[in-house]
Amino acid sequence: MHALFLNGSLKPSSEDSNTDALIRKVINYYEDMGITSEVIRLADYTIAPGVEVDMGNGDQWPEIFEKVKNADIVILGTPIWMGEKSSITKQAIERLDGGSSLTNELGQAIYYNKVGGVVVTGNEDGAKNAASSMIYALSHIGFTIPPNVDTYWVGEAGPGPSYMEAMQKGESEFTDQHVKFLAYNTAHFARMLKSSPIPPEGNVME
């Protein structure tokens, strides 16, 4: 079992990411369950605009897409800007959508039997809006969404500390509870779909 995290932070991995800090909490649970994890900091890659699987000209999405294809669980992580997911996360969704007409050997969308979830951090407001669009996108292209797989932290309205800074004054029980929900439920569904894949009935693409 393998989990892939696509972190849509606007910062490359040379800089700290609050979303990464929350992702690490999910990974701790996965480790205990024997699930391997890889985190992709999308800003480290040169991802071309477009909706083809490979846009050419040095487009690095294809290597990310290979990792998506090999993952049992895909978690989209995003910071919040202007009350929404980041542009980089939006681009990842455009590129995932670009692969949505590909099929597995049974003729289903290639994302069938993969499990999705989301992790969102922001200094204020926008988590549910970001989560909503991400969960919908994953579901719309073929991922399975277990219950309670939208894990987030945001602070009070207005300027204020981001996740890592805020947690120095004490962890958020609410957020930690939802880390646990996400970790256990994505793991359970991924195992279930691995042992009993969705049968190719009524869901084969034409």
Add this chain to the structure above:
Amino acid sequence: MHALFLNGSLKPSSEDSNTDALIRKVINYYEDMGITSEVIRLADYTIAPGVEVDMGNGDQWPEIFEKVKNADIVILGTPIWMGEKSSITKQAIERLDGGSSLTNELGQAIYYNKVGGVVVTGNEDGAKNAASSMIYALSHIGFTIPPNVDTYWVGEAGPGPSYMEAMQKGESEFTDQHVKFLAYNTAHFARMLKSSPIPPEGNVME
């Protein structure tokens, strides 16, 4: 196996509902699969504003909520107004949310092991926005969202025919394909979760 449809049309059942027409197509599939269906036209009921399970004073939500509790599959249906789901559908979500702290005998949210999906119709634009908020809400409170369970029809930008009228000139292959996706995938997951419920690991409410 039993499916409950909550139709958030602004019209009572004495009037035709385009959303109902699309719901009926899902029901046709369910019938062939031996799944029973009930459609609730929410506008027929006096549902009190609020977020308690029972708001008292003649509030009829509790009878609907009993039906939700007894269903294996819950499909929210909505028309589109101003590019969004209807106020009545929003109210149903508020009331479903009002029951989200209730637990089953294992301590999980009461909606665990239930499967959700959505059906949306409008004369133009707004289906994905409506679907996104409904899918998210269901997922956030404990429903499982199988792949491809957002079935919709909308027409071209601007004033124009609604679903039933438009279909008189020829059915939408796209929409019908998604009716099939929704029917088969909700049915499969409902069966799977009935035979193998989500174990109470990491998802018990505190």
Add this chain to the structure above:
Amino acid sequence: MHALFLNGSLKPSSEDSNTDALIRKVINYYEDMGITSEVIRLADYTIAPGVEVDMGNGDQWPEIFEKVKNADIVILGTPIWMGEKSSITKQAIERLDGGSSLTNELGQAIYYNKVGGVVVTGNEDGAKNAASSMIYALSHIGFTIPPNVDTYWVGEAGPGPSYMEAMQKGESEFTDQHVKFLAYNTAHFARMLKSSPIPPEGNVME
């Protein structure tokens, strides 16, 4: 100059409303400017579902709609439920939209020369999402939206105090600053549009 506030709280005016508490801060500014204000607690009224100006059968929207027509400034206030505006606020938007094909004596939409704004409160996350849909709706049907007229307060992720309770520990400078922005900018634009209405050029309805 007159301002109308439509408070979409799920509670009637016999109960305290956090959104009302924030609305009162706007009214304080309006009083100093000589602008009169009226707050409608929508839950006090029996508003019929539908998108006609008058749905009949005791529908009380028409009396509210008269007040809208007489106002220079219309502020939609809403609590947050499930990261979104309330069902009652959504219904008010449906009913306002129902009047959007009415015209003034110049043939423009009846909401021309009226100014819109929004006030949102919630114990956590969802303010920008609620504000976004409300501002858009107002703009789409003919209201003018001055800069910075989305005033909100939300707390940290998870369960926590609502606006009135939280303010007992100290006011939010951020929110208060935005109360001021909203009050001054709506007032300025309302005055400007009163003295120099939008000319009927290119915006007359057909």
Add this chain to the structure above:
Amino acid sequence: MHALFLNGSLKPSSEDSNTDALIRKVINYYEDMGITSEVIRLADYTIAPGVEVDMGNGDQWPEIFEKVKNADIVILGTPIWMGEKSSITKQAIERLDGGSSLTNELGQAIYYNKVGGVVVTGNEDGAKNAASSMIYALSHIGFTIPPNVDTYWVGEAGPGPSYMEAMQKGESEFTDQHVKFLAYNTAHFARMLKSSPIPPEGNVME
């Protein structure tokens, strides 16, 4: 009077853009009114991720930002992907937001007295959702939003022709009407705010 269009198409200007085709209709009106226009195809530029005014390292946003500062009208144009505005448009919003703490000589946000609007095209569903988030973002950072400045075209649900292709069979009266609304109302408000700028009362940043 000068209008700047930021076209968030995923394609560079060497390729046709449906959004550009709709933008050109707005420009026709502006020409008749003596308003000059410039269209920026954002995909032609190397815009760095981030929320600073200048991210350095060859970031080309600063040259676009200069054009924004010199414009009286700023129109965001976007295609629809997955029912939402494009990642490139989202990035433009992030960068505009990055300049939102800059002030004019009166201490107001730098976008004061500028007028905003949006143009959206997609082969299906998502226009109002895209418009809503763009209008809100512009309003939130200081732009003025006149009535009826969300102009869009989308086709019927499912795969189908895009704007330019669809228009070969006949223009959309609805969309053309809204092109006219947008052009006249943005022009009027831009003129009004040029001759009577928003006074620095209650809206000076601290």
